[in-house]
Amino acid sequence: MSKNRVTRRQFLTYTITGVGGFMAAGMLMPMVRFAIDPILQTKEEGDFVQTSQKAAEITEVPVKVDFSYEQTDGWYKSEVADAAWVYRExxxxxxxxxxxxxxxxxxxxASDPTHPDQFFCACHAGRYEKSGVNVKGTPPLGPLDMFEVAENDGFLMLGKKIANTHSN
Amino acid sequence: MNFKVTDVEQFQAQKQFIDTAIVPLLQLDFAEQGMKQSSSAGEYLMSLTNFIEQQFKGRIMLLPPFSYTVNTKSETLPTTIEQELKDAGFKSIIFVTCDHSWTEFKEFLNIIWLPPIPLESMDKSVKQRILEDQLKQVIPNLTNIWV
Incomplete structure (x- = not known):
């Protein structure tokens, strides 16, 4: 036996400190986790959605790109289909x-034959320039929204809707 | 517009723009052979009318489908609905249906009859393409009614 053998008192102190420490940690860890939860949460909004449109194939003529994303409404998850008109500038x-x-x-x-270089709304004959700016004198009061754009592996990605950056 | 509170409020504020009601007429058949077909037709009718609503949201209000069975079907149903909708301020009322028997009312009602396409067995992108094709066939009907 070595000289500094552990006394019963020491042994009990160490054990209780150790076990107590674990118990305190077990209580505190979840609390800390709850407190900092907002920071750890992944942001779903603003995520980019992958489309099947090759970025290199986009020309100056607007083409319609369909895409879909998942939307949660309460406990009900649904797939929402959306579209964008995409062109190169x-x-x-x-x-x-x-x-x-x-x-x-x-x-x-270009669905209105008399204005082939504009966006056309068939409901009330609203028209927009290619930039999305509304044509004065038609029902719409503001320019069309835009999507944030990114590229991944040569494919186009669309982000959240932003206000039109083209000025009148 | 759909038949829900936010859209109805908008309709009441903008009646001069939202002047068309779309009424799906849906036959329910509970017979052993007909039930599956009737549900498939219903699914198709709802997908298509929802798609039309999405495209022409600002001019159209899509009503919930009017469903009837073989025995509850009434010949006066569409004319009565049309009158009530006209009183509510709609200028054109369009009935969309997969039930061929309504085509005999074509002379005095706006009835768009479409043969049902079984969408349930289709891939999402194929489904989308078919709906777009069908919409293209419906658009001339709409523009004819609107001018």
């Missing part, structure tokens, strides 16, 4: 939301 890609600013119809590119 210089070295940038522009994605315009097709939702009319008048009453929420879906606009189409």
């Amino acid at each position: 210089g070295d940038q890609i522009v994605a315009i939301s097709p939702v009319c600013k008048h009453l929420g119809c879906t606009v189409n590119w």
Whole structure:
């Protein structure tokens, strides 16, 4: 036996400190976890959604790109289909939301034969320039929204809706 | 617009723009052979009318489907609904249905009859494409009614 053998008192002190420490940690850890939870939460909004459109194939003529994402409404999860009109402007890609600013119809590119270079809303003959800016004198009161754009592996990705950055 | 509170409020504020009601007419068949077919037709009718609503949201109000069975079917149903909707301020009332028997009312009602397409067996992208094709067939009907 060595000289500094552990006394019964010491042994009990160590054991109780150790076990007590574990118990305190067991209580505190979840509390800390709850307290800092908002920081750890992953942000779902603003995530980019992958589309099947190759970025290199986008030209100056707007094309419709369909995409879908999951939406949670209470406990009910549903797949929401959405679309964007996408074209190239210089070295940038522009994605315009097709939702009319008048009453929420879906606009189409060049669907009005008399205005082939504009977005057209068939409901009330609303028109928008290619940039998404509304044509004065037609029902819409504001420009079409845009999507944030990114690229992944050569494919186009669309982010959240932002206000149109083209000025009148 | 759909038949829900937020959309109805908007309709009441903007009656001059939202002037068209879409009424799906849906036959329910509970017979052994007909039940599956009737549910498939219902699914198709609802997908298509929802898609039409999405495209023409600002001019159309989509009503919940009017469903009837073989025995509860009434010949006066569409004319009565049309009158009530006209009184409510809708200018055009369009009935969309997969039930062929309504086509005989075509002369005095706006009835769009479509042969049902079984969407349930289809892939999502194929489904989307079919609905777009069907919509293209419906659009001329709509524009004819609107001018």
